[in-house]
Amino acid sequence: MKFLILSCNTGGGHNTAALAIKQAAEKMGHEAIFTDFLTLAGKKTSDIISSLYVNTAKYLPLVFGAVYTVGKGVSYFPWKSPVYFYNKRFAKVLLEYIRGNNFDAIITTHLFAAETLTYLRRKNVRLPLTIAVSTDYTCIPFWNEVECDIYISPHEALSDEYVRRRLPRKKIYPYGIPVDERFTEERSQRKAKMSLGFDPNRPLYLIMSGSMGFGRVPLFTKLLCRYTENSQVAVICGNNKKLKDKLEKVFEGSKDVKIVGFTKNVPEYMAACDVIYTKPGGLTSTEALVSGTPIIHTAPIPGCESKNYRFFGKRGLSFHAKNMVTQILCGKTLVENQEKRRKMTERQYENSKPNSARDIVKLAEKIVVIKERTGSLETIAEAK
Numbered sequence: 001m002k003f004l005i006l007s008c009n010t011g012g013g014h015n016t017a018a019l020a021i022k023q024a025a026e027k028m029g030h031e032a033i034f035t036d037f038l039t040l041a042g043k044k045t046s047d048i049i050s051s052l053y054v055n056t057a058k059y060l061p062l063v064f065g066a067v068y069t070v071g072k073g074v075s076y077f078p079w080k081s082p083v084y085f086y087n088k089r090f091a092k093v094l095l096e097y098i099r100g101n102n103f104d105a106i107i108t109t110h111l112f113a114a115e116t117l118t119y120l121r122r123k124n125v126r127l128p129l130t131i132a133v134s135t136d137y138t139c140i141p142f143w144n145e146v147e148c149d150i151y152i153s154p155h156e157a158l159s160d161e162y163v164r165r166r167l168p169r170k171k172i173y174p175y176g177i178p179v180d181e182r183f184t185e186e187r188s189q190r191k192a193k194m195s196l197g198f199d200p201n202r203p204l205y206l207i208m209s210g211s212m213g214f215g216r217v218p219l220f221t222k223l224l225c226r227y228t229e230n231s232q233v234a235v236i237c238g239n240n241k242k243l244k245d246k247l248e249k250v251f252e253g254s255k256d257v258k259i260v261g262f263t264k265n266v267p268e269y270m271a272a273c274d275v276i277y278t279k280p281g282g283l284t285s286t287e288a289l290v291s292g293t294p295i296i297h298t299a300p301i302p303g304c305e306s307k308n309y310r311f312f313g314k315r316g317l318s319f320h321a322k323n324m325v326t327q328i329l330c331g332k333t334l335v336e337n338q339e340k341r342r343k344m345t346e347r348q349y350e351n352s353k354p355n356s357a358r359d360i361v362k363l364a365e366k367i368v369v370i371k372e373r374t375g376s377l378e379t380i381a382e383a384k
Contacts, residue, residue: 001025001104001368003032003361004097004128006113008105012238013283017109020178024357027181028365033101037113040093044361065201076380083142087115095120098127105129105364109178114146121147131360131369135177136282138307139165150367152176152360154282155311155351169291175360176353177286182267184290184354192272196265197258198232203335206273207235208266209243217243218250220277220298227328228335233257234269264299267291275331280309289317290354292345294334296320296327316347 003025007018015374018034025032047263070072094116108114114132121127130148134140137154144165153162156174163169190200201294205224209217221235233256237244244261251257263269270276270291280286280297285308288295295318297309312318319330353359 001030001365002102003030003364004101004103004106004255005032005034006037006108006110007034007107008037008108008110011196013135013281014109016180017133017178018107020180020357021107021109021133021360023181024178025361028358028361030361036110037090037110037116038364040090040097066237083111083141084115084118084145087112088119090116091119091123095125103128104368105131107131107133107360108148109133109135111140111142111146114148115142118145118147129364129371131364132358133178134282136304136308137285137311138304139167140304143167150363152356154286155353158311173363174215174353175284175363176356178357178360179283179287179354180267181357183270183287185267187271189272189274192268196234196268196272198234198272202230202232203228203275204232204234204273205331205335206269206276207233208276208278209236209238209240216324218247220328221247221251222364223324224277224328224331225254225257227325228332231256234260234273235321236260236266236269237261238262248328274335277327277331280305280312280320282308283319285309285312286352289348290352292348292352294331294344296331296334298324298327315351316344317351318344 005018005022007014009015022032022034047191106117108117108131110384117127117130129150131150132143132146132148132187133152134143134154137158139158139162146302149171151162151167153170153172154177159169159172159174162172176265193200193204205228207217207221207224217235217237221233224229224233234249235257237247237260239262241261244259247259251259270288270293274294275294275296276288277286277296278299280300282304285295285297295312297312297318297320300306300309309318309320313320319334321327321330334344
């Protein structure tokens with residue numbers, strides 16, 4: 001089979017999920033092409049839209065949250081949203097790309113591409129199998145106006161929410177958020193610490209601020225060092241070089257704090273750490289969930305991240321507190337109290353879906369066979 005996997009550079013999570021599906025498809029013997037959907041209209045277009053999104057979330061979080069809330073209200077109206085009408089402008093270039101290749105299935109991890117596919121479908125364009133993959137623990141605004149063949153939700157507990165947002169239950173598959181298979185590998189914590197240059201006999205606290213480096217990380221790191229004893233701290237800054245440079249200056253000469261920029265070794269850091277502090281992004285939270293890493297959620301960007309930490313907190317998959325000191329003390333408790341740590345990791349195991357990417361590819365295989373046999377996707381429920 002030949003897959004087209006579409007994402008968008010509005011943060012790293014959508015791309016990470018898309019690449020996990022690509023990885024699974026290729027390991028299963030398929031051809032998979034991954035692309036930033038917006039670059040089909042030119043890299044400049046992608047850069048402008050992505051920069052606007054990221055900078056609003058980073059520097060104007062209250063505005064970002066307000067836009068999310070307004071969007072949620074607008075999405076209940078029976079007519080299509082401005083988001084839909086904006087993304088229809090990419091229909092021609094996307095259709096040309098699809099027709100120039102012989103795809104058996106299109107999988108998108110981003111709303112924008114799903115909206116464009118919806119526009120094409122409403123224009124009676126014949127499309128391959130289309131699968132929309134959620135990357136947050138909620139049905140985000142405007143997801144309900146998307147018309148795809150399959151919707152992948154993060155968890156079965158969210159199915160009713162998707163149905164309330166007018167998505168057909170028979171098309172909802174709670175297969176989870178796809179993550180790199182390296183997060184599913186069993187690793188020795190002791191060996192992981194040593195391989196990364198940490199003392200295996202001392203607690204390791206991991207701070208992650210997201211792919212773009214959000215949050216008041218310098219202050220948080222200082223407080224963490226103050227309130228924990230005999231500890232080691234690793235801070236992953238993502239693509240934020242300015243933050244990395246600042247932290248390196250603040251903690252220059254410290255043997256207990258390691259500053260890391262963008263790295264492909266996140267699975268190793270999660271395996272090595274005793275607890276992770278992270279904003280409640282859908283992907284990082286899922287990676288920690290699948291890894292069985294005790295989680296402390298820091299302040300969310302208003303919107304879907306608020307939904308994420310509530311979903312995790314309600315099920316005991318993470319702890320969350322409003323202020324930094326309490327967040328730090330919650331993490332310290334998880335390091336020192338093995339019973340609380342055990343309960344959290346047990347609940348994580350019960351709720352994680354480590355094979356999400358493979359399951360999505362297997363589902364696509366099955367549905368394409370049904371389509372070839374019947375000539376229609378109307379019998380799609382047979383795949384369940």
